[in-house]
Amino acid sequence: MNSPETRWHLPRLHPGDTRRLARELDLPELLVRLLAARGYSTPGQIRQFLEPTGAQLHKPDTLPDIAPATRRVCSAVNNRERILVCGDYDVDGVTGTALLVSALRRLDADVISYLPHRATEGYGFSSRVVQFARAEGARLVITNDCGISDHERVAACNDSGIDVIITDHHEPGDYLPNALAVVNPKRADSQYPFRELSGVGVSFRVADALLRERNLPRNGFYNTMLELTAIGTVADVMPIIGENRILVKYGLEQLHQTKRVGLQLLKQVAQIKRKPTPRDIGFAIGPRLNAAGRLEDARLALQLLLEDDPAEARRIAELLDKHNRDRQKYQEDAVQEAIAQVESEGQTRHRALVVHSPNWHHGIVGLVAGKLMNRYYRPAVAVTIEHDAGIARGSMRSIPELNLSELLAVMKPICTKCGGHAAAGGFAVPLERFETLRQTIFEFANQRLT
Known part of the structure; x- marks a missing residue:
């Protein structure tokens, strides 16, 4: 509902301009006015918004530190060094971790993963990640959707002889962690044209750069990774503009015909039978994946995304569906208590x-x-x-x-x-x-x- 204090700020648009654009683009004038109100006021801008294409994606080589990041990963793959992918417990972090693990497996890397427990560790690159990396003999840690402010943990890895590559989309602080590479489009020195990538969006560009570096075909990669990118981008409530709009458009198409067994079963329990929409991600797929990290352990959601066995995937999907129903009840009780507190x-x-x-x-x-x-x-x-x-x-x-x-x-x-x-x-x-x-x-x- 809208608060009585809600104030609308409507841009002033010249009627002649919108009529001219509507005729030129053969679009309803009302649609042109709505787009102009959102800042799309030229034929080129409107066409790109309404008809995004993969050709509009920027090359990943202008992301900061992408070159040393890809070199170090390729070296680890060549030398059979163990790589640990560390993500966050929300949908953005889980999908990004699944994407990087899948991409590294395609490179035949020795890769393991770690997701923090919300209740016992909280958000970010925790000290337990460092301990886990040491215990498992990892020589390289790649973060996803976290790490940009975790100076102490990066230093601890460095002291243990473990290199760290940070991939993140959160705002950096005044100075960056002393990692081997910090890939973040929001860095002050970033030359990448689009700042609003999700965490999984950054991981997608890193994986894309890795395949380019190894001269591997990327079509199949796009088919299996875009669905993960779309899910994480929508679930993290990123603006569906620019590159995000392209990634979500093609990701939804791939989600409709997904080859991932876990996503097939998750769509079944969520009763998504038609081509998925962003609303399906936001209100059906995302909440079920998030329910694992909210009430239990995010590794359950990651396991589903990487699972190949249909019977196990069905078991996990049904368990996530139950967690989501429990979450809805807890949430409703808490919201009512919160509203009462605000008013009282x-x-x-x-x-x-x-x-x-x-x-x-x-x-x-x-x-x-x-x-x-x-x-x-x-x-x-x-x-x-x-x-x-x-x-x-x-x-x-x-x-x-x-x-x-x-x-x-x-x-x-x-x-x-x-x-x-x-x-x-x-x-x-x-x-x-x-x-x-x-x-x-x-x-x-x-x-x-x-």
């Missing part, structure tokens, strides 16, 4: 909302924040209070008018851990600093949003 505390006087409870599962607080953001149209923060551990862990969702990256920079000195991008973020803070953090969020939003 009169938080609508602020330009941001911060709700908290010891009863909420950490895996659903991001969903609670998203529901509040949509209901009240303002940045929302939902926090689970962990008294035994002495910490508060929260997730944040924001409206376009407030870039969370700027708020996260202000929060960083207060938190033990925080990160994210313009629309979403997460943090952990000692309980004794939680009220300070809460007031900081209120003050920041009240100053920025008028």
